[in-house]
Amino acid sequence: MVKTEKIKILIVDDEKQFTEELSGFFQGSDYESFEANTAEDGKKMLKSHEIDLLILDVRLPGVNGLDILKEVKIQYPAMEVIIISAHGDMDTVIKAMRLGAFDYLRKPFRYIDIQIAIERTQKYLLVQRRLKQMEERNSLISKNLEEKIDRQFIGVSPQILEVFEQATAAANYPEANVLITGESGTGKENIARIIHYSSIREDRIFGAVNSSAITETLLESEFFGHKKGSFTGAIADKMGFFEVCNGGTLFLDEIADMPLNLQAKILRACEEKVITRVGDTTQIRTDFRIISATNHDLKKRIEKKKFRLDLLHRLNTLHIHIPALRERPEDIEPLLIHFVDLFATRFNKPGLHVSREAFELLTNYDFPGNVRELRNLAERASILCKGNVLGINDFPVELQKASSETKETEIVNLKTIEINMIRKVLQSCKYNQQAAADALGIHRDALSRKMKKYDIGGTGNIAKQVSSQ
Ligand SMILES: Nc1ncnc2c1ncn2[C@@H]1O[C@H](COP(=O)(O)OP(=O)(O)OP(=O)(O)O)[C@@H](O)[C@H]1O
Numbered sequence: 001m002v003k004t005e006k007i008k009i010l011i012v013d014d015e016k017q018f019t020e021e022l023s024g025f026f027q028g029s030d031y032e033s034f035e036a037n038t039a040e041d042g043k044k045m046l047k048s049h050e051i052d053l054l055i056l057d058v059r060l061p062g063v064n065g066l067d068i069l070k071e072v073k074i075q076y077p078a079m080e081v082i083i084i085s086a087h088g089d090m091d092t093v094i095k096a097m098r099l100g101a102f103d104y105l106r107k108p109f110r111y112i113d114i115q116i117a118i119e120r121t122q123k124y125l126l127v128q129r130r131l132k133q134m135e136e137r138n139s140l141i142s143k144n145l146e147e148k149i150d151r152q153f154i155g156v157s158p159q160i161l162e163v164f165e166q167a168t169a170a171a172n173y174p175e176a177n178v179l180i181t182g183e184s185g186t187g188k189e190n191i192a193r194i195i196h197y198s199s200i201r202e203d204r205i206f207g208a209v210n211s212s213a214i215t216e217t218l219l220e221s222e223f224f225g226h227k228k229g230s231f232t233g234a235i236a237d238k239m240g241f242f243e244v245c246n247g248g249t250l251f252l253d254e255i256a257d258m259p260l261n262l263q264a265k266i267l268r269a270c271e272e273k274v275i276t277r278v279g280d281t282t283q284i285r286t287d288f289r290i291i292s293a294t295n296h297d298l299k300k301r302i303e304k305k306k307f308r309l310d311l312l313h314r315l316n317t318l319h320i321h322i323p324a325l326r327e328r329p330e331d332i333e334p335l336l337i338h339f340v341d342l343f344a345t346r347f348n349k350p351g352l353h354v355s356r357e358a359f360e361l362l363t364n365y366d367f368p369g370n371v372r373e374l375r376n377l378a379e380r381a382s383i384l385c386k387g388n389v390l391g392i393n394d395f396p397v398e399l400q401k402a403s404s405e406t407k408e409t410e411i412v413n414l415k416t417i418e419i420n421m422i423r424k425v426l427q428s429c430k431y432n433q434q435a436a437a438d439a440l441g442i443h444r445d446a447l448s449r450k451m452k453k454y455d456i457g458g459t460g461n462i463a464k465q466v467s468s469q
């Protein structure tokens, strides 16, 4: 709505009688007027009142009116200025207009002249105000949207940087269908939204559908819409997802669970970009892009004849795989910082941060629930934490146990790696211990000790070959 506040006018002229008369003229009108008889007072007024229109005499004693004009146009760019000049001073008028004055009046003038000049300026001011309000509203909408879609995708690992690259490519090809795979909680829906809102489809609908959550009888009507009376309960014509997402993106979550008969229909809709509502014959053209997601192995579903291979080929024009969080542990710390900052703001706990020990604890944990689990842990710890440092004890005990178990497995894995490495090198050096020790960068005695410790070459042919060197 356009502000209906009165337009504020400041009259700056050294003739007191003039400013008073003009002010009197504005009284009882749609304008609120203020007066100043010196440049100094005028500037004070500009500071203390939000002036919309300045009527400025450019021939003020002791100052150059054009300099003042220049100054106020810089300081108050949204304010309009009408200048008052002396008769025959066209030179000043031209300069003033060049400096951004909206209009000019020549003294002496009739009130009707000023009335017309002000009305003209007022129209312009109203348009300006409307524009500003629209801009504010739009930025508010996009801010809300941004908050709602949680567009931020945090990560520093090479795997996640690659996901970013692929998502950017997907955003640049708004006709290509995208399949996103990854374990639960890795951020599949998040990436799908990022692709949509970074593409030219951003102004249209992003419709997220979880086909496993809709009853099978309703699936077809939900996707294709229906005509009034086509079945019990169809009390009015209804658009389906394909139509609603015209111009936008249809996000099909958990596609692996989609019933086979619906898969065939979806395939046809994808190929033809034309649909027919249930109970109707009219063909409706609709332009949608499908981004689908699953945490199941679709190949296995295809082998078991639970998923159509031709549909998979339609859906995975671009394929983005988001690796599990445990495969990219370097993302844990930045994600944790991000979520703790988020909850610190939400729960009004400024300065909340994570202790080094807690970082270590979490970096060694394998996050079966991926980023969603990390987010939940961060939220819970942010709520429970007493001071402003999140320590180990702010995280669940089970997690502390699981984390130390991970460490043990890592040690076992390291041992296995060492054994395998020694075996490999020995083999490639034809079991010459000296050559193998050199290749491994250790002393021959150290190699012997390790072979003994890990029981490498203890029996059989290899033992014979090793000992004969
Ligand atoms: N890299 C990331 N940066 C910031 N937040 C993330 C990231 N990855 C995931 N999240 C957040 O983790 C939560 C789970 O993500 P999302 O719902 O996208 O996962 P999903 O893969 O669709 O899971 P599911 O398979 O269970 O549906 C969301 O709150 C999401 O915002």
Ligand SMILES: [Mg+2]
Pocket (backbone or CB within 6 Å): 188, 189, 253, 293
């Ligand atoms: Mg999801």
